[in-house]
Amino acid sequence: MSxxxxxxxxxxxxxxxxxxxxxxxxxxxxxxxxxxxxxxxIIQTLHRTDVLRVFSSGNYYTILTAHGVLMVVSFTxxxxxxxxxxxxxxxxxxxxxxxxYTWTWYGLMVLGTLMxxxxxLGGFIDSIDISADVLFTFYAPLQAHPLFYGGLAIFLxxxxxxxxxxxxxxxxxxxxxxxxRIPLQTFMVLITMLMWYIASIGITIAVVIFLLPWSLGIIDxxxxxxxxxxxxxxxxxxxxxxxxxxxxxxxxVLPKVSGGRLFSDPLARVVFVLxxxxxxxxxxHHQYLDPGIADGFKFIALTxxxxxxxxxxxxxxxxxxxxxxxxxxRGGTGLLGWLRALPWANPAFTGMALAGLMFAAGxxxxxxxxxxxxxxxxxxxxxxPGHFHLTVGTAVALTFMAATYWLWPxxxxxxxxxxxxxxxxxxxWFVGMALMSNAMHVAGLIGIPRRTAEPQxxxxxxxxxxxSIAELDLQLVVxxxxxxxxAILFVSNLVLSISLPKVSGLGQPLPxxxxxxxxAPKVLDNLKLWTAIALVLVILAYTLxxxxxxxxxxxxxxxxxxxxxxxxxxxxxxxxxxxxxxDWISGWLQ
Amino acid sequence: MSGDAVVTEIDHDEFNPRGxxxxxxxxxxxxxxMWVFMYFVEFLGNDLTVIG
Numbered sequence: 036m037s038x039x040x041x042x043x044x045x046x047x048x049x050x051x052x053x054x055x056x057x058x059x060x061x062x063x064x065x066x067x068x069x070x071x072x073x074x075x076x077i078i079q080t081l082h083r084t085d086v087l088r089v090f091s092s093g094n095y096y097t098i099l100t101a102h103g104v105l106m107v108v109s110f111t112x113x114x115x116x117x118x119x120x121x122x123x124x125x126x127x128x129x130x131x132x133x134x135x136y137t138w139t140w141y142g143l144m145v146l147g148t149l150m151x152x153x154x155x156l157g158g159f160i161d162s163i164d165i166s167a168d169v170l171f172t173f174y175a176p177l178q179a180h181p182l183f184y185g186g187l188a189i190f191l192x193x194x195x196x197x198x199x200x201x202x203x204x205x206x207x208x209x210x211x212x213x214x215x216r217i218p219l220q221t222f223m224v225l226i227t228m229l230m231w232y233i234a235s236i237g238i239t240i241a242v243v244i245f246l247l248p249w250s251l252g253i254i255d256x257x258x259x260x261x262x263x264x265x266x267x268x269x270x271x272x273x274x275x276x277x278x279x280x281x282x283x284x285x286x287x288v289l290p291k292v293s294g295g296r297l298f299s300d301p302l303a304r305v306v307f308v309l310x311x312x313x314x315x316x317x318x319x320h321h322q323y324l325d326p327g328i329a330d331g332f333k334f335i336a337l338t339x340x341x342x343x344x345x346x347x348x349x350x351x352x353x354x355x356x357x358x359x360x361x362x363x364x365r366g367g368t369g370l371l372g373w374l375r376a377l378p379w380a381n382p383a384f385t386g387m388a389l390a391g392l393m394f395a396a397g398x399x400x401x402x403x404x405x406x407x408x409x410x411x412x413x414x415x416x417x418x419x420p421g422h423f424h425l426t427v428g429t430a431v432a433l434t435f436m437a438a439t440y441w442l443w444p445x446x447x448x449x450x451x452x453x454x455x456x457x458x459x460x461x462x463x464w465f466v467g468m469a470l471m472s473n474a475m476h477v478a479g480l481i482g483i484p485r486r487t488a489e490p491q492x493x494x495x496x497x498x499x500x501x502x503s504i505a506e507l508d509l510q511l512v513v514x515x516x517x518x519x520x521x522a523i524l525f526v527s528n529l530v531l532s533i534s535l536p537k538v539s540g541l542g543q544p545l546p547x548x549x550x551x552x553x554x555a556p557k558v559l560d561n562l563k564l565w566t567a568i569a570l571v572l573v574i575l576a577y578t579l580x581x582x583x584x585x586x587x588x589x590x591x592x593x594x595x596x597x598x599x600x601x602x603x604x605x606x607x608x609x610x611x612x613x614x615x616x617x618d619w620i621s622g623w624l625q
Numbered sequence: 626m627s628g629d630a631v632v633t634e635i636d637h638d639e640f641n642p643r644g645x646x647x648x649x650x651x652x653x654x655x656x657x658x659m660w661v662f663m664y665f666v667e668f669l670g671n672d673l674t675v676i677g
Contacts, residue, residue, distance in 0.1 A: 295635075298640075351649065351652070352645060352649060355642075355649070356642035359644045360635060360642070362644075364631045364634065365632060366633065370643060371644055371647060373644050395652055403663075409663075549637040549640065
């Protein structure tokens with residue numbers, strides 16, 4: 036096995052042993068979250084379909100929260116910080132500036148996760164007064180224990196510091212390489228983090244000013260629509276925080292494993308710039324059915340969302356063209372015959388290619404969600420989880436797992452324990468998700484709700500256009516079981532790899548793009564310009580809706596809504612926080 | 626891991642991604658068919674749900 040993958044090149048571990056250790060730790064954290072998340076996933080699949088109910092339905096939100104938070108916050112973001120550290124160090128070809136700082140942000144992320152997890156799992160124990168049954172979408176009126184919000188805040192600070200680490204590396208590199216184009220992988224990392232910093236404004240305000248003080252009992256009530264809107268200010272760009280590392284892997288690693296080179300570096304940069312501009316001013320498209328937000332504002336979100344399809348369609352072209360380049364270099368011919376020349380026996384390739392294929396299907400259901408009128412048909416139904424299990428649940432998750440098969444040997448100097456099991460694992464994920472997601476979409480179309488422990492009702496039956504509810508449930512259960520099995524195979528394969536002896540020469544250098552950075556207009560690397568435009572778009576999309584929500588519903592909920600809004604905003608803040616600050620200072624002085 | 630079985634180097638000027646174009650046209654065709662299908666199933670197939 037190892038002879039087939041040896042290229043004689045030094046690995047990332049050989050060149051940057053300290054950084055490799057951080058990357059491995061981040062990936063292990065990610066995979067532990069995946070394992071736990073999968074466990075809670077299969078429990079709720081069996082519960083919803085009434086196949087096996089190991090917990091009471093009263094615990095369903097605890098289970099659903101654990102599944103959601105572990106999968107889409109812990110699994111994805113720990114993977115992101117691992118892969119981005121690898122990408123920055125590799126593409127700048129320099130170690131991090133201070134490894135203690137790097138361990139600090141990683142430690143903060145672990146601490147934050149553990150705090151939030153304790154709060155969530157506390158929901159299972161009635162005798163202690165800790166719970167966080169608020170789902171991943173943790174806006175009011177559902178309220179969590181302060182430990183949950185505190186943990187979340189610490190986790191977020193960890194990610195911000197991680198971004199600062201990568202900016203610091205880039206800045207140091209720039210001093211030594213004046214006038215050079217930012218290497219593509221570092222460019223992608225920096226753009227992602229700029230988007231993340233802008234997106235974090237919404238969730239920071241929601242947690243620090245409203246949810247945490249509310250949970251601590253400092254304020255009595257919040258304006259639920261305001262916390263929802265601030266959540267989605269962050270909650271949509273977080274979708275791209277999951278996707279952009281997958282895009283980084285599709286643009287820079289997938290061409291290599293296909294046997295070719297990236298088709299166009301400039302196009303990849305354009306795509307990431309578009310994500311920076313358009314990811315945030317679209318959050319209101321999650322709130323099409325919220326009363327209290329005028330249709331005009333929703334229409335702006337709709338328009339921005341449709342523009343956001345553009346970078347994904349550009350990606351479809353560039354990534355598939357890069358795969359075709361690989362296939363033709365491997366001897367593939369014909370209009371579509373080249374598809375046979377792709378390395379389908381390689382789990383890293385097959386996993387990423389199948390993830391991309393699923394993303395194309397996810398793109399279609401996403402277009403339905405984004406439509407202002409057709410969204411009414413599927414809103415709050417099982418269609419929506421069906422959609423995001425194609426996007427984050429497959430396009431992202433399967434890409435991460437497949438890329439791990441390529442990267443892991445370079446982080447450990449050990450081959451993967453079994454490539455045939457790895458290949459079976461990625462195919463199982465694809466098949467399992469095809470079944471489960473299909474059933475969810477169909478169930479959503481006939482109105483079966485999401486976030487419901489027992490969607491079986493007395494005296495009422497959902498009527499499918501074809502087939503039966505029992506068939507849909509069967510697809511869900513079989514699909515969910517295959518996915519769980521796939522997750523177990525993935526983690527077991529990595530655990531078993533630990534026992535293998537170290538070998539040398541597992542390094543896999545990445546080839547340059549066919550059309551390189553010199554073909555890209557220099558303005559693409561002007562990070563300040565794109566950040567400024569992104570901020571302007573956010574201000575345009577959010578100022579009026581937020582002012583209107585505060586004006587109508589009050590900053591801290593019903594009551595007292597004098598005009599003008601901004602004076603109300605400032606005076607209410609002062610009213611609440613001035614006595615608190617005074618008390619705190621006088622207490623501290625004594 | 627694989628990706629090394631290159632039999633011929635193809636540079637930028639020699640490469641013309643015709644196959645990619647074909648696949649993308651297939652994807653667009655699927656999208657169009659599904660939109661049309663949706664119109665028939667979800668709108669024409671249902672009675673009005675909001676009346677007067």
